[in-house]
Amino acid sequence: MVGMLTRVGVQCALFVALWFVFLSHDSPYARHKFRKYSHRHGPHGEASVQVASTKDDFSWETVVPSEALTWTDCYSGNQCARLKVPLDYSHPDAAFATIAMRRIQSTVSHDSPDYRGPILLNPGGPGGSGVDFIASWGSPISTIVGPEFDLIGFDPRGIGRSTPRVSFYKSRVERELWAGSGDSAKVLSMNASADTLARSWARAIVDGTLAGERDDGSLRFINTDHTARDMLRIVKAHGREKLQYWGFSYGSVLGATFASMFPDNVGRLVIDGVVDSENYFAVEWSNNLLDTDKTWMQFINGCVAAGPMGCALFAPTAAEILENVDRLETSLRARPIPVRTSISFGLVDYSTLRRTIFKALYSPYAQFPTLAQALADLSAGNATALFKMSESPGFQCGCDPSEYRFESVGEAGSAVLCNDGKRIPQDYEGVLAHYQKLSKTSSFADLWEPVRMSCLAWPDFPKTHFQGPFVANTSFPVLLIGNTADPVTPLWAAKKMSQGFAGSVVLTQDSPGHCSLSGPSICTQKHVRQYFLDGILPPPDTVCPVIASPFPAEDFKTGMDQQAVLALSAADRSLSEAVRELSMSFDIRFPAGL
Structure with a gap:
């Protein structure tokens, strides 16, 4: 174990210098403009990130659904298809659903013996769009796995461009009036006021009631089994x-x-940022936050270590930074701050601060420095930077309903997670007891409790679909990946799930953030490529380092070894660029609305 880690450390030392070449002001990668984002509603009200570059520049109506895959050129050099599948697999000929797919095609000819076939990608959620995922991160992921594979992102049934699409509302305007797109759409801290928990409980009852009333008969088939x-x-x-x-x-x-x-x-199956599936299907949502406070302390301690030049919120001790944040929370609880920007307006209040901090834990390399600056500005009375971290453009009403036929909507995520699991009691006392118990696990329970509440008053569908056990002797061993400080899918869950799959291996990435792509690890992604290409699993107990901190210290830049950079192969330089781009932009939510 020690020898393996030593070899990994020597290998990754070469990449440290290259990493800071990327971060230098003269580097083209430091000037790289990442994709612009628009915001749509997640399953629990808050705007979830969707990529503006995926706006349909061709009509999905022209892609005729078929049981045989027929690919059509779409977007910029990709291919799209819509596959017909049974709506209900118990009655496969009764009705059909269609699954929308977007493909980055292998640069290796499909007739070549080097072609390795398609890799399907799922960005989580539930409710995440694979079509959008390919647009956002397909290119760097293709660099990781190699040119021998097609990459296919699909919108799961009920979601995005797949049909039938879940919707609880008669129109986009009705959804906007109830769920909202501005501050009213944001997940509130359950500690924001004395009645926040009760009001959130009541709104969840309305949502569940609407789901049952507006069901056209297809809702029950929107689940993970299907x-x-x-x-x-x-x-x-x-x-x-x-x-x-x-x-x-x-x-x-x-x-x-x-x-x-x-x-x-x-064939090859990688699960990354692993959820305890038994807990998920039981609708407990009780062990996701085991490492959340650990991730938060990585921000605090990283800021101290970075010094005043590396972290805008710097103080000599972690206790002083925590006290500063506590003062900000107390101040905003008493008096929210109004903000007006060039594209929107709103309030920064206690919930805004709590939510923004929690969201930043998902993507430390992309958001920790920005969060530190926003909190420092807020300490000086300026809330604009914090507001902009979750700013969304205002709702735009469209006159042509067909323009939004394939729009992703947040209630689709609720449909999946609530159909998947058992029905939960809808009494308020039960919700309160669950919240009080969850609060003993993590200080971020105030933002997590609404996840489970989304299933209150859910239609009483038969629960005959697969819900476990998660035990199998698979035809090829599964690779599981977990970060040492993942805010919502703790490493513990990956180790637990691995016990059910014979021969599986857990690869640990020593970094904060949600899923491996949130941190820059050459080591991790080389193991992923070896697994897909050659079927080689990492040795048990492998721990992969990352090549930099979310708060990189200035002295690394001045001391970088140019010879080490020159020693890298072209393939390794390309891989370095891919992991750097991903760590600086990767941001998927679990659940999709948080």
């Missing part, structure tokens, strides 16, 4: 029997479900 079956249909439509898959966050539940249902159809 999506796993859809993935097998996609694989077989490619003329293959074995699934190759990389699933993130909730995508780990989907991957574990597929492996348990179809163990003989596993």
Whole structure:
């Protein structure tokens, strides 16, 4: 173990110098403009990030759904398809759903013996769009896995461009009036006021009631069991029997479900940011926050270590920074701050601060320095930077309903997680007891409790779909990846889930953040590539380092070894660029609305 870590450390030392070349002011990567984001509503009200570059520049209506895969050129050099699958696999000929897919095609000819087939990607949620995921991060992920593979992002049934699409509302305007797109759409801290928990409980009852009233008969089939079956249909439509898959966050539940249902159809299966699937299907949501406070302390301690030049919120001790944040929370609870920007306006209040801090824990390399500056500005009375960290453009009313036919909506995520799990009692006392118990696990329970509440008053559908056990002797061993300080999918869950899959291996990445792509680890992604390409699993107990801190110290820049940079191969330089881009932009939510 020690020898393996030593070899990894020597290897990664070469990349440290290259990392700071990227960070230098003259580097083209430091000037790289990452994709612009628009915001739509997540399953619990808050705007979830969707990529503006995925705005349909061709009509999905022109892609005719078929049971045989027919690819159509779309976007910029990609291909799109819509696959017909049974709506209800118990009655496969009764009605159909369609699954929208977007593909980055392998640069290796499909007739070549070097071609390795498709890898399906799922960005989590539930409710995440694979079509959007390919637009956001498909290119650097393709660099990681290699040119031998097609990458396919799909919108799971009920979501985005797949049909039938989940909707609780008669129109976009009705959704806007109830769920909102500004401050009214944001997840509130359950500690924001004396009645916040009760009001959130009452709104969740309304949502569940609407779900049942507006159901056209298709809602009960929007679940993980059926999506796993859809993935097998996609694989077989490619003329293959074995699934190759990389699933993130909730995508780990989907991957574990597929492996348990179809163990003989596993080719290569990576689940990254692993959820305790048993806890998920039980609708407990009780052990996700085991490492959240640890992640928060990585921000605090990293700021201290970075010094006043590396962290805008610097203080000599962690206790002083924590006291500063406590003062900000107390001040905002008493008096919110109004903000007006060039594109929107609103308030920065206690919930805004709590939510922004929690969201930053998902993507430390992308957000820790920005959060530190925003908190420092807030200490000086300026709330604009903090507001902009979750700013969203105002709602735009459209006159043509077809323009928004394939728009992602937040209630789709609620449909999946509430259909998947058991019904939960809707009495307020039960919700209060759950919240009080969760509060003993983490100081961020105030933002997590609404996840479970979204299933209150959910329609009483039969729960006959697969819900475990998650035990299988798969045809090829599963690779699980967990970070040492993941705010919502603790490493503990990856180790627990691995026990059910014979021969599986847990790869640990020593970094904060949600899923491996939130941190820059050459080591991790080389193991991922070896697994997909050659079927080589990392040795048990492998721990991969990252090549920099979210708060890089200035002295590393001045001391970088140019010879080490020159010693890197072209392939390693390309991989370094990919992991750097991903760590500076990767941001998926679990659940999608947080």
